[in-house]
Amino acid sequence: MRTDTVYKKAFNRTAAMLRDGQLTGELPSENELRRRIGVSRTTVRKVLGELAQRELVAERGGVRTAGRAVEDSDYYPDAETTSRANHVEQQFMEWMLRGDTRPGTSINELELARQFGVATNGIREFLIRFSRFGLLEKRPNTGWLFKGFTEDFALELFEIRVMFELRSAHLFSRQPDTSPLWDKLAALKVAHIELLKRIESRYQDFSGLDNRFHRLINEASPNRFIDDFYDIISFIFHYHYQWNKHDEQQRNQAAILEHLAYIDALESRDPDRIELACRAHLASARSTLMRSLIGSDE
Amino acid sequence: MRTDTVYKKAFNRTAAMLRDGQLTGELPSENELRRRIGVSRTTVRKVLGELAQRELVAERGGVRTAGRAVEDSDYYPDAETTSRANHVEQQFMEWMLRGDTRPGTSINELELARQFGVATNGIREFLIRFSRFGLLEKRPNTGWLFKGFTEDFALELFEIRVMFELRSAHLFSRQPDTSPLWDKLAALKVAHIELLKRIESRYQDFSGLDNRFHRLINEASPNRFIDDFYDIISFIFHYHYQWNKHDEQQRNQAAILEHLAYIDALESRDPDRIELACRAHLASARSTLMRSLIGSDE
DNA sequence: AAGTTGTTTTTTATGGATAAAGTTCATGCT
DNA sequence: AGCATGAACTTTATCCATAAAAAACAACTT
Structure with a gap:
């Protein structure tokens, strides 16, 4: 299933705006918020829905105003706000730069997928993207060659x-x-x-x-x-x-x-x-x- | 399902070798063939199996020799010997260079997938690979921007x-x-x-x-x-x-x-x-x- | 007419399944 | 021991399904 990291990040940003007093009085329109947060209106609505649910905003007669004070526990944890693709990137870089990965090692999509806890698809997409950095080479039907950070x-x-x-x-x-x-x-x-x-x-x-x-x-x-x-x-x-x-x-x-x-x-x-x-x-x-x-x- | 283009291409190459007299008398070992064709032994065996089936090679007591003459109709058609990924590449390049695709157009994975008759995954992998050519840009959660061959x-x-x-x-x-x-x-x-x-x-x-x-x-x-x-x-x-x-x-x-x-x-x-x-x-x-x-x- | 919100449709991100191809292990033959 | 073949196992290429996010459409309000 696709992660809802976009929503969670948007939620956190909006909550932070509420807390910082950047959203005072009547809240701006959905479109205005969309522009400020940089996310689709669909997501904005989901955020607003949840904020109302938790009484962080109050809705009365179609007018939204700030509700109770935002607490630390209202935020989603950071780990839940990065997409799978990002996770893969971070884990891969750590694997590469930290581990004892030697030049010439061959990289196995399936193994990385298991290790990082994602589907092979995500690994492959990352590797394709990463290969332009000159550290990897794809050998068709076979796998990837790690050329080494040498x-x-x-x-x-x-x-x-x-x-x-x-x-x-x-x-x-x-x-x-x-x-x-x-x-x-x-x-x-x-x-x-x-x-x-x-x-x-x-x-x-x-x-x-x-x-x-x-x-x-x-x-x-x-x-x-x-x-x-x-x-x-x-x-x-x-x-x-x-x-x-x-x-x-x-x-x-x-x-x-x-x-x-x-x-x-x-x-x-x-x-x-x-x-x-x-x-x-x-x-x-x-x-x-x-x-x-x-x-x-x- | 994965295409069997590797096998078909290997088959064609082996058939061509038989026809050109590059494989005369007793055929080389599976490993030797593997080396010459540049494919795994598994695939070589599949090729040999089919060749035997079609009596293009004769097996007697574990010894393989050339069988009946290779005919044009024995070859797999060229179209069946290119992988999906290759097809996508060719179709995309045609779409880009031939069509009236204007700079600034946005590219839709799903639409291309339908148009080219492949899964969206293949389109996406191609686009990621292709984006290093400076003609495309990815906008997360949204799609791709075609910058134009300008x-x-x-x-x-x-x-x-x-x-x-x-x-x-x-x-x-x-x-x-x-x-x-x-x-x-x-x-x-x-x-x-x-x-x-x-x-x-x-x-x-x-x-x-x-x-x-x-x-x-x-x-x-x-x-x-x-x-x-x-x-x-x-x-x-x-x-x-x-x-x-x-x-x-x-x-x-x-x-x-x-x-x-x-x-x-x-x-x-x-x-x-x-x-x-x-x-x-x-x-x-x-x-x-x-x-x-x-x-x-x- | 332009901007709101509500609803429906489309597209992307991600996981999962599976045949083909590659790799490893096992056994047998000089 | 070294190389063949046979068989089992692993990995890649490819399609498909689906929730999340975006975009398009519709109805309403000022």
Whole structure:
């Protein structure tokens, strides 16, 4: 059966809005809520129905108002708000990055399905999607070959990344002065400086900033293949660092400084400076990844 | 039910071997056949069973020999030798490239499933696989957005292609003189010259040559992401030109000449010459594609 | 006419079943 | 021991069923 995670997540969001006082007095129309929550009206109605049932909203003569106060126990547990597909993704990444899965291992859909508690269909869909990341290969009628999260992988990944980033950075710097992206860049610079001040407590915010920064650079000259490639990078980094916290604060601090140098270089519009700063940053990102690869290899 | 296309294709191949006299006297062991046909022994046994049934091979005391002559009617029809997944691919590409599918159209799994006569699952798997080609986008719980085989697509595709090819060409040219790839390049050069001589009748052979040539250039400095990207190119071109035969001979002849210039440039190891020849060739490939895009757009 | 809510229809996400194909185990033969 | 064949077992490819979610339709209200 299809999971009702969409509904549960929508319910939780709506409950949170009630609690935070974002829904005061008469509730907005179903359509308005639909827009705010980003879900179909069908689901909104289901949410409203349940909220009324639990007296979290009161219905009188077709008018809905907030009801009793929302309690912690009203929320659905987080685990019930992620779709099966998401679960598979997380479990697979954990299996891959944490387990002692060696390069060359062959992957068995049925076994993973049993292990993750889902139907084989879901596993297969995930593997097909994941295969564009260059870590898997399908052998028809036979199964999947796990190629390994290896040093080679990291080298090849970064070779492309450098090419793409240099290209995008140069195109960025050649934008007209009137481009709104310059303002965005300035805003990001401020955000970096702010984060640097509070680095001790907030160093984990860096990852979001990193993403925004690199995507901004691509925005000046969009290319779907480059965007797709950056998806791979984000994905890999997201999971890899989720289980690799070693030296995180220090790493992030260094990266912020590199970003700032890179931003200054962009603002100077000097091609040589840009290339230098860009290469320096990526080289350091690469060696961080490589180090952790080797480290986790013992 | 799973199709038995693997068996039928194996049967046809074995029958062809019998007919061509590649299997003379006592037949090889099941394992040996397995190796030659590239299929499991289970399937080989099924093939042998059917061959015996039809008296195409004779079994006497555990020894198998060729039986009566193979006739045309013994083969399974071609249509029965492609898997469902392949069918879906072909039908989808036809639907996309031939039909009047406009950019921005949304794709409906169920409708395609009905139209192609397969289960929705097969459609979905295809779409997931295909989405890495940059022509589709999945919107969860909703469907797929067809972004269109547009001019933008071609431009973005070629921007990357140029970056990758220049990089690979330069690395190719910097290989040691002792690398076996130089010999392969020389062989390809000969093949080009040969083809040029018979261009009137054999111009359709160019596509295979083109593929071999560009893959050879990547071989000197393998990178899985570049290889994957080249898969996209091959795929797109394969289908696109399958339905776009306009001026084919002339186009191919021009491309052969460009390849020859490009090969000479590589052999000269002169970076500037290489860059020039490479760019010239890709520019012409791009404008061919663009022209046909606009042409098919009436 | 435009926006509401109620209802019906369609489509997606997910599990399950099964024949075909692949793999492993068992037995026998040089 | 090493290779053949036979048989049993496992996994993949494929279809089908169904609840959840989305979309379309309908009726009502201001």
